[in-house]
Amino acid sequence: MAEKGEDVKLLGFWASPFTRRVEMALKLKGVPYDYLEQDIVNKSPLLLQLNPVYKKVPVLVHKGKHIPESHLILEYIDQTWKQNPILPQDPYEKAMALFWAKFVDEQVGPVGFKAVVKAEKGIEVAIEEARELFTFLEKEVTGKDFFGGKTLGFLDMVAGSMIPFCIARSWEGMGIDMIPEDKFPELNRWIKNLKEVEIVRECIPPKEKQIEHMKKVAERIKSA
Ligand SMILES: N[C@@H](CCC(=O)N[C@@H](CS)C(=O)NCC(=O)O)C(=O)O
Structure with a gap:
């Protein structure tokens, strides 16, 4: 301990x-x-x-x-600190958690946020391209409470901090529902599960303050 x-x-x-x-x-x-x-x-x-x-x-x-x-x-x-493991013990499961975590930071972040903000090919195309990425995650979390299974794990921390509690707030600021419930029921269920975890709630930034912050980040990206 x-x-x-x-x-x-x-x-x-x-x-x-x-x-x-x-x-x-x-x-x-x-x-x-x-x-x-x-x-x-x-x-x-x-x-x-x-x-x-x-x-x-x-x-x-x-x-x-x-x-x-x-x-x-x-x-x-x-x-x-070995208690409450966050990475899977199984080598294959662990490799996959690392793979999807990399995907979240290297693909979902840039395509889902920067490309949507820039919208160089038009906003509809940008939204569709971002949603294509979410279909992979939708499949990964299907039938599970968390990406890690029954409890919060490595990929939940990576994807949770990045998607619902960071970039989704910038889409909300732009009036875009990027992960609609009818298209992504499993991801929406996962987001609800995340919000029920006390340590997740303790760690996420205040929503309005972050929306304001993300608007400023978006302005910087647009003018870059
Ligand atoms: N790959 C890094 C990314 C860290 C990162 O981008 N941090 C940002 C804050 S969200 C930062 O420190 N930015 C300062 C800068 O880019 O100069 C990680 O996973 O820790």
């Missing part, structure tokens, strides 16, 4: 899905930690020192060792 004096620090940013998922994992494991909110525009010397390669949050610091990149941090947390 996690004990006092674990000496865990998390450098993060309140609206960052990459940070939110790490907080979910720490809370699920019951690991006490100090949270150090970062300015991701004017980066602190500490952030630059701990993540000199990418200069991004999150960074986890444990007993003086620092780990960047949210997927690696989640794996580190899972291997360091």
